[in-house]
Amino acid sequence: MARSRTAKVLVQKHHGSSAQRVPDELIVEEPMEIRLDDHLVTTTMRTPGHDYELAAGFLFTDGHLAGEPVDDVRYCALGSAVDSGFNVVSVGTGGRAPRPEPRLTTTTSSCGLCGSASLADLAERLVPLRDAEVIPLDVLAKVTDLVAPAQDLFGATGGVHAAAAFDREGQPVLVREDVGRHNAVDKVVGRLLLDGRIPAEELGLFVSGRASFEIVQKAWAAGFATVLAVSAPTSLAVETARAAGITLVGFARGDRCNVYAPG
Amino acid sequence: MARSRTAKVLVQKHHGSSAQRVPDELIVEEPMEIRLDDHLVTTTMRTPGHDYELAAGFLFTDGHLAGEPVDDVRYCALGSAVDSGFNVVSVGTGGRAPRPEPRLTTTTSSCGLCGSASLADLAERLVPLRDAEVIPLDVLAKVTDLVAPAQDLFGATGGVHAAAAFDREGQPVLVREDVGRHNAVDKVVGRLLLDGRIPAEELGLFVSGRASFEIVQKAWAAGFATVLAVSAPTSLAVETARAAGITLVGFARGDRCNVYAPG
Numbered sequence: 001m002a003r004s005r006t007a008k009v010l011v012q013k014h015h016g017s018s019a020q021r022v023p024d025e026l027i028v029e030e031p032m033e034i035r036l037d038d039h040l041v042t043t044t045m046r047t048p049g050h051d052y053e054l055a056a057g058f059l060f061t062d063g064h065l066a067g068e069p070v071d072d073v074r075y076c077a078l079g080s081a082v083d084s085g086f087n088v089v090s091v092g093t094g095g096r097a098p099r100p101e102p103r104l105t106t107t108t109s110s111c112g113l114c115g116s117a118s119l120a121d122l123a124e125r126l127v128p129l130r131d132a133e134v135i136p137l138d139v140l141a142k143v144t145d146l147v148a149p150a151q152d153l154f155g156a157t158g159g160v161h162a163a164a165a166f167d168r169e170g171q172p173v174l175v176r177e178d179v180g181r182h183n184a185v186d187k188v189v190g191r192l193l194l195d196g197r198i199p200a201e202e203l204g205l206f207v208s209g210r211a212s213f214e215i216v217q218k219a220w221a222a223g224f225a226t227v228l229a230v231s232a233p234t235s236l237a238v239e240t241a242r243a244a245g246i247t248l249v250g251f252a253r254g255d256r257c258n259v260y261a262p263g
Numbered sequence: 264m265a266r267s268r269t270a271k272v273l274v275q276k277h278h279g280s281s282a283q284r285v286p287d288e289l290i291v292e293e294p295m296e297i298r299l300d301d302h303l304v305t306t307t308m309r310t311p312g313h314d315y316e317l318a319a320g321f322l323f324t325d326g327h328l329a330g331e332p333v334d335d336v337r338y339c340a341l342g343s344a345v346d347s348g349f350n351v352v353s354v355g356t357g358g359r360a361p362r363p364e365p366r367l368t369t370t371t372s373s374c375g376l377c378g379s380a381s382l383a384d385l386a387e388r389l390v391p392l393r394d395a396e397v398i399p400l401d402v403l404a405k406v407t408d409l410v411a412p413a414q415d416l417f418g419a420t421g422g423v424h425a426a427a428a429f430d431r432e433g434q435p436v437l438v439r440e441d442v443g444r445h446n447a448v449d450k451v452v453g454r455l456l457l458d459g460r461i462p463a464e465e466l467g468l469f470v471s472g473r474a475s476f477e478i479v480q481k482a483w484a485a486g487f488a489t490v491l492a493v494s495a496p497t498s499l500a501v502e503t504a505r506a507a508g509i510t511l512v513g514f515a516r517g518d519r520c521n522v523y524a525p526g
Contacts, residue, residue, distance in 0.1 A: 029497035159495025232422030234292035
């Protein structure tokens with residue numbers, strides 16, 4: 001069941017001293033609850049659409065699947081509230097994945113809390129990517145322009161992020177948009193996972209905004225050896241990419257780009 | 264103890280066929296744990312600095328303080344991990360605020376889950392803002408340019424969001440930057456809270472990016488009657504602003520802007 005991803009509202013557009021009342025298209029933002037074998041894991045604000053991919057991708061990149069395959073993904077209809085069942089998605093592993101604890105309780109005060117500790121946690125469950133073929137910079141330079149025509153929701157609303165998987169020629173093979181940057185990446189990873197294409201060794205990951213720690217974490221989990229961001233990376237994103245063996249390219253605009261990792 | 268908010272790394276800058284290795288400045292991203300009366304509430308990835316404001320502002324805008332005043336805010340030193348104590352902040356109310364439950368468990372499956380439900384939850388604890396004086400559009404049109412000179416971290420790194428409180432003349436009275444959009448708003452609200460300036464009836468809230476549901480939620484909780492965003496609002500942000508009695512202005516650039524609420 002396709003749900004609307006944009007909504008029309010009336011808006012007063014002002015330009016200098018002139019004003020007119022016109023319809024405007026906005027990106028839809030709705031909460032979605034993600035469950036693993038019917039146990040609540042998290043709630044995220046997202047743009048409806050590709051919800052199964054989002055749920056599967058989030059659980060995979062966040063480590064909850066623990067290597068177990070996905071048996072099924074479904075909406076949970078919850079009773080009388082109209083439509084609310086389409087905001088709750090459960091990913092099934094037949095109970096093989098460990099029962100999720102709410103994420104908060106996984107932070108323990110005894111282990112310290114800092115960027116290095118976050119990175120160390122990650123390195124415990126992920127191994128560095130090795131022997132990945134490096135995609136030449138002149139190929140990477142084309143990706144932003146190649147993804148742009150597929151950013152339908154951005155064109156309509158200007159209020160949404162995109163993520164894409166691209167091949168060794170820089171061609172996008174999968175583009176997803178969402179009000180949340182992380183969600184767009186999870187939708188890409190979720191699709192690849194459900195198609196049996198993880199680890200994504202032959203593909204690069206494009207993000208339309210910045211590269212934070214969590215974006216690089218998701219790329220690492222999915223096996224992307226290249227991450228290309230239109231905007232800036234954070235310090236922890238660079239540290240993580242260097243530990244992961246990921247080529248991290250930022251400010252990818254026109255014929256300019258910055259290579260932050262390998263260092 | 265001031266911690267660094269930017270970090271220098273060596274980067275390969277490419278422009279066409281030329282490349283050079285130069286130092287680049289990145290925004291620092293580190294996890295911070297927020298506690299209420301020593302009980303864990305959440306962990307957020309943030310840029311260090313104004314940590315007390317972030318903790319107090321988050322707990323206030325998210326409803327955890329339940330109207331109780333803040334007695335003290337402090338870092339929790341946790342033992343041997345160097346510096347990790349500066350990533351854990353506890354806000355004290357002398358135990359008067361309700362003991363926090365981890366946020367996840369507050370989502371119940373029985374109540375439905377959708378944008379309207381999120382808005383209804385909010386309307387249960389917040390009353391609409393009334394009789395707020397409307398700030399003229401020609402004043403609002405100046406705010407983005409007036410905030411820009413105070414966006415030091417953006418100037419250095421290009422990878423950070425800003426939020427500001429501004430007065431009826433459009434002058435910023437407080438500007439905060441953070442790798443996370445919500446954090447920048449929480450830092451502004453937290454400062455006002457600690458200064459006894461909440462509800463912020465006389466002030467407007469500026470955000471350098473988009474206006475999502477959570478940004479408008481935070482503005483409502485803090486009593487800002489005007490929210491000015493440089494980029495697009497979401498559909499749920501507009502619904503929430505209309506319910507709250509907040510004037511929501513988006514795409515505030517040069518002499519153009521869009522007024523989304525009141526409708």
